[in-house]
Amino acid sequence: xxxxxxxxxxxxxxxxxxxxxxxxxxxxxxxxxxxxxxxxxxxxxxxxxxxxxxxxxxxxxxxxxxxxxxxxxxxxxxxxxxxxxxxxxxxxxxxxxxxxxxxxxxxxxxxxxxxxxxxxxxxxxxxxxxxxxxxxxxxxxxxxxxxxxxxxxxxxxxxxxxxxxxxxxxxxxxxxxxxxxxxxxxxxxxxxxxxxxxxxxxxxxxxxxxxxxxxxxxxxxxxxxxxxxxx
Amino acid sequence: xxxxxxxxxxxxxxxxxxxxxxxxxxxxxxxxxxxxxxxxxxxxxxxxxxxxxxxxxxxxxxxxxxxxxxxxxxxxxxxxxxxxxxxxxxxxxxxxxxxxxxxxxxxxxxxxxxxxxxxxxxxxxxxxxxxxxxxxxxxxxxxxxxxxxxxxxxxxxxxxxxxxxxxxxxxxxxxxxxxxxxxxxxxxxxxxxxxxxxxxxxxxxxxxxxxxxxxxxxxxxxxxxxxxxxxxxxxxxxxxxxxxxxxxxxxxxxxxxxxxxxxxxxxxxxxxxxxxxxxxxxxxxxxxxxxxxxxxxxxxxxxxxxxxxxxxxxxxxxxxxxxxxxxxxxxxxxxxxxxxxxxxxxxxxxxxxxxxxxxxxxxxxxxxxxxxxxxxxxxxxxxxxxxxxxxxxxxxxxxxxxxxxxxxxxxxxxxxxxxxxxxxxxxxxxxxxxxxxxxxxxxxxxxxxxxxxxxxxxxxxxx
Numbered sequence: 001x002x003x004x005x006x007x008x009x010x011x012x013x014x015x016x017x018x019x020x021x022x023x024x025x026x027x028x029x030x031x032x033x034x035x036x037x038x039x040x041x042x043x044x045x046x047x048x049x050x051x052x053x054x055x056x057x058x059x060x061x062x063x064x065x066x067x068x069x070x071x072x073x074x075x076x077x078x079x080x081x082x083x084x085x086x087x088x089x090x091x092x093x094x095x096x097x098x099x100x101x102x103x104x105x106x107x108x109x110x111x112x113x114x115x116x117x118x119x120x121x122x123x124x125x126x127x128x129x130x131x132x133x134x135x136x137x138x139x140x141x142x143x144x145x146x147x148x149x150x151x152x153x154x155x156x157x158x159x160x161x162x163x164x165x166x167x168x169x170x171x172x173x174x175x176x177x178x179x180x181x182x183x184x185x186x187x188x189x190x191x192x193x194x195x196x197x198x199x200x201x202x203x204x205x206x207x208x209x210x211x212x213x214x215x216x217x218x219x220x221x222x223x224x225x226x227x228x229x230x231x
Numbered sequence: 232x233x234x235x236x237x238x239x240x241x242x243x244x245x246x247x248x249x250x251x252x253x254x255x256x257x258x259x260x261x262x263x264x265x266x267x268x269x270x271x272x273x274x275x276x277x278x279x280x281x282x283x284x285x286x287x288x289x290x291x292x293x294x295x296x297x298x299x300x301x302x303x304x305x306x307x308x309x310x311x312x313x314x315x316x317x318x319x320x321x322x323x324x325x326x327x328x329x330x331x332x333x334x335x336x337x338x339x340x341x342x343x344x345x346x347x348x349x350x351x352x353x354x355x356x357x358x359x360x361x362x363x364x365x366x367x368x369x370x371x372x373x374x375x376x377x378x379x380x381x382x383x384x385x386x387x388x389x390x391x392x393x394x395x396x397x398x399x400x401x402x403x404x405x406x407x408x409x410x411x412x413x414x415x416x417x418x419x420x421x422x423x424x425x426x427x428x429x430x431x432x433x434x435x436x437x438x439x440x441x442x443x444x445x446x447x448x449x450x451x452x453x454x455x456x457x458x459x460x461x462x463x464x465x466x467x468x469x470x471x472x473x474x475x476x477x478x479x480x481x482x483x484x485x486x487x488x489x490x491x492x493x494x495x496x497x498x499x500x501x502x503x504x505x506x507x508x509x510x511x512x513x514x515x516x517x518x519x520x521x522x523x524x525x526x527x528x529x530x531x532x533x534x535x536x537x538x539x540x541x542x543x544x545x546x547x548x549x550x551x552x553x554x555x556x557x558x559x560x561x562x563x564x565x566x567x568x569x570x571x572x573x574x575x576x577x578x579x580x581x582x583x584x585x586x587x588x589x590x591x592x593x594x595x596x597x598x599x600x601x602x603x604x605x606x607x608x609x610x611x612x613x614x615x616x617x618x619x620x621x622x623x624x625x626x627x628x629x630x631x632x633x634x635x636x637x638x639x640x641x642x643x644x645x646x647x648x649x650x651x652x653x654x655x656x657x658x659x660x661x662x663x664x665x666x667x668x669x670x671x672x673x674x675x676x677x678x679x680x681x682x683x684x685x686x687x688x689x690x691x692x693x694x
Contacts, residue, residue: 048399048400070403070404073400073401074403077400077401078396080393080396082393084392084393085397086241086245088244088248089241089244096237097238097242100237100241101235101398101408102401102402103403105237144397144401
């Protein structure tokens with residue numbers, strides 16, 4: 001489970017995130033919507049341990065991120081807007097490298113199965129990453145997250161810049177991960193993608209979580225109107 | 232902290248397939264091969280000259296004898312040169328040091344010695360300005376640049392392009408991840424060092440012996456020092472451009488500015504007016520004797536060589552015995568300033584070795600020159616040996632001069648042969664310790680900074 005209690009981050013006089021209270025259960029996809037600077041990425045960075053909270057607590061499975069930054073890494077995986085890996089290694093080698101960093105020693109066959117699960121074509125497995133499209137790199141990123149067997153997945157605008165087909169594929173894989181019990185927090189600008197994959201949607205403005213909506217209870221158009229009204 | 236071997240292999244593959252490694256290593260190898268050629272050329276030419284000295288000496292003396300036949304030894308002895316040589320050690324090809332500016336052969340006459348010690352061939356100042364691109368230059372000046380090129384962006388580039396966030400969130404041990412990346416660079420640097428050094432051993436035909444091993448230890452420690460300096464700058468957690476700029480500035484300071492400033496400081500703190508003073512005293516000491524009574528001159532000579540008192544020296548005319556006693560007096564009168572000159576040169580050497588304790592670049596260069604016997608101390612040893620040989624020659628010919636023997640009656644090649652100095656195993660432990668101490672200091676500081684800037688939670692750039 002992923003939880004924020006009064007989570008606050010200030011940079012000098014600027015409040016990037018203000019007293020966020022949030023709880024995401026296993027199997028749930030929570031989408032954070034908001035304009036640039038609304039506090040979405042700050043929220044994710046606080047859960048990743050990339051920055052320390054000014055106040056409040058971010059915890060994963062009951063473990064405080066700030067107090068146990070190393071321990072929480074075992075529980076989470078992260079996919080940024082653009083998955084940048086090692087261009088001189090193949091997709092398979094990149095997956096092997098990051099799996100080993102996480103303490104998992106998979107066979108070549110298992111690594112191939114993980115990449116296939118993430119939707120990567122088998123002929124790309126042994127190509128150097130320098131020749132991958134953005135969508136292909138995102139799939140390797142998903143494979144890394146799956147290989148880690150993480151119970152919490154943090155996504156920072158993961159479909160930004162993907163073509164509609166790649167974006168659809170990505171959404172399908174994310175949903176299958178959630179169905180297997182992964183708690184997912186996704187920051188995005190894409191209202192329609194959020195509506196499609198998320199269980200709940202939060203709209204942020206100027207560091208504050210303005211509203212939380214049950215995705216099933218609202219249409220895409222209503223969500224868009226609410227979003228525009230809020231921000 | 233445990234580093235997985237497979238991770239290391241993948242890191243090595245990723246690193247070696249980068250263009251930096253290929254371009255850097257190729258450039259270094261090209262410079263390396265040229266440096267071997269240059270070392271072989273410069274020292275080879277010197278060795279050829281040295282090898283020709285016995286036949287030149289023999290031919291020269293034959294001409295002198297032919298020219299002097301029918302004259303007395305005292306007259307003929309004015310003309311011959313007696314050659315001395317300072318053979319290069321096998322390691323001089325690796326580190327030419329001062330052998331390109333200091334004479335490696337000196338021909339001396341039986342006249343006063345001091346003025347003759349500092350005769351040397353003219354050297355093209357442009358050649359001196361450019362310096363020697365020998366193997367030591369490659370290791371001392373170019374290798375640090377290769378190390379900088381290999382390491383400056385080791386973490387910063389991953390931070391800049393976003394890989395670092397994934398490494399940080401994926402890795403069970405961020406310290407192990409950092410150590411792995413640095414270890415890969417260190418391995419490649421050390422392997423490159425060993426390969427270039429092995430090529431130097433083969434190309435320069437260095438004997439497999441202790442001095443060669445000492446050369447290797449110095450260059451490995453030196454490479455380690457620059458690696459730790461790079462690690463220290465990387466540990467600041469700044470951008471790739473900051474790291475590159477800072478490291479190049481450090482290189483310019485340590486390799487160019489510091490030695491230049493140190494040289495000026497040494498020359499100012501230990502001035503050597505004795506260099507000119509010695510030559511003037513020797514010349515004045517000799518020339519003044521022409522107009523002085525002969526007895527005081529001869530008494531000074533007899534004080535050292537009393538066995539010649541029994542030979543008459545006319546007070547009112549020229550005699551060979553008196554002439555060579557005058558020459559000897561010139562040396563006697565400049566002896567103190569000569570001693571001070573050599574003393575001050577040694578003081579300068581000692582001071583520069585102390586200063587080297589603060590600069591591993593100087594420490595490494597001095598160590599290589601010491602091992603190769605191409606430093607100032609080696610040259611001073613050579614000059615002292617020339618002085619000793621000059622004395623042997625004088626003492627061989629004095630009896631024939633004072634007895635007034637005909638030129639053709641003596642064995643002109645019977646004088647004690649010049650014995651070049653043997654290789655001296657100069658201690659280089661202090662230099663090695665200085666380099667190691669700086670490497671350890673940089674490493675400790677780097678570890679502290681890595682912990683502060685990378686291991687602990689902090690606001691990550693671009694996060």
